Amino acid sequence: MYRAGRTDGEFEEILERLKEEGSSLLVVGDVPGEAYARASRRMFGDGDHAPRQRVLVVGSSAGSTLPTRVGETRCGDSDTVITHGTNARTAVASASVTPPVTPHEHVPAGDANALGRAVLDRIDAFDGAFEPGELRLGVDTLQPLLDTAGEFQTFRTVDLLSERVRRERGMAHFRLPQPRENRHVRLLEPLFDAVVELRVTDSVEQRWSLRDENVVSEWVSLDA
Template sequence: MEPGGRTSETATFAQALASLKRRGSSLLLVGPAYEEAHLPASRRLLGSAEEATERARLLVVTDGVASAGSRLAGVASETVRTLTYEAPTRGGAAAAVGTDDAGVGAGGLAAEAPPPDLASLCRRIDEAIDEVEAERGQLAPAELRVCFDSLVPLLEQYEEREVFTFLHALTAATREVGAMAHYHLPVPADDPLVGTLAPLFDAVIELRSTPDGAQQRWRLTDEDVVTEWLPV
């Protein structure tokens, strides 16, 4: 690398990150270290308890691995909406949508008729975003934080092209309101799925666990910039 090259990349990354916060973003979190790295990264992206009055949070849970309560410990309940989705089994068993098991927040979504497909799930998330806007008025950039955990059950149930179409619609919807959304895909960064889905996102964040703690490496989709490994 030419002298000053790393400094230039760091500056480019800092500028791009600031831009993502100003206009909202969609981030894909990858890497197999789920408990050790994905959860700490998710907590950071959702915002700390000290930001309770500044942030609204929407958590979409598809696998039930991490409850909303454990992920959002200390966060004011009125800032949180949860949507729990259980994908239908092949053959037609019903999916379920309702409040998180932990009952996080008075703003939790009430149980209703199950969505039969991904389009209905996307519509239900759109409705939850509309509810946040109705309560808060026009949202400031990055005021709404969205966590989708995880994409694995959808990819196990539906064809890749169906999931791609679903994510294309959902990332467009969250960008429209300037939300900062992140999606968990706990597979190795070189998995072909990552390459397929990456163009839909502003950045791919590779996560890993080390003896010194969780680390992250960002790849900005538009800037062709890859950072060094950084603490989460």
């Protein structure tokens, strides 16, 4: 697959470095929850053989995003679900997940400080040091957090969590279901190592913009 400005090998080396050193990704695009869930599953390490310690922060869309991201875990894996905002617990309870998911903690809408503490406490609770790429964080609720807590609190919480995950050489991704030119996307973009745009054509496609490398990929199917 051709990547604008880089060869395939160079682009893959950059992605591998983000995995080894720790990174935080902003996932944007107004796509259905199921499309986002497919991309998120890959960012959580689906198909990898190494153990993964996953922390998911989910909201009212959990009914459509959870089923393909949690469930059966391999030996050494763990999934921790934190619900955030109005109707989040109901959405998790109604999700078609086997075995059923019991949220680790619930954070009320608008409480950015509590959300940050809940995630950090869970990371602290994991036993021992993480291998590169072992810790994975996915936060689905940036839009409701912006709507209820405001820009400053959201910015600070995203910065705090991103830096912690990088320090553990993990990988975080945060969903904001807005187009790339959205004002909130532009506001938060400097906090991230890359922006991943999603769109739905004949398939779900992604396009990566790597901030420090000044590289933008072609649109590529998730099936590629």
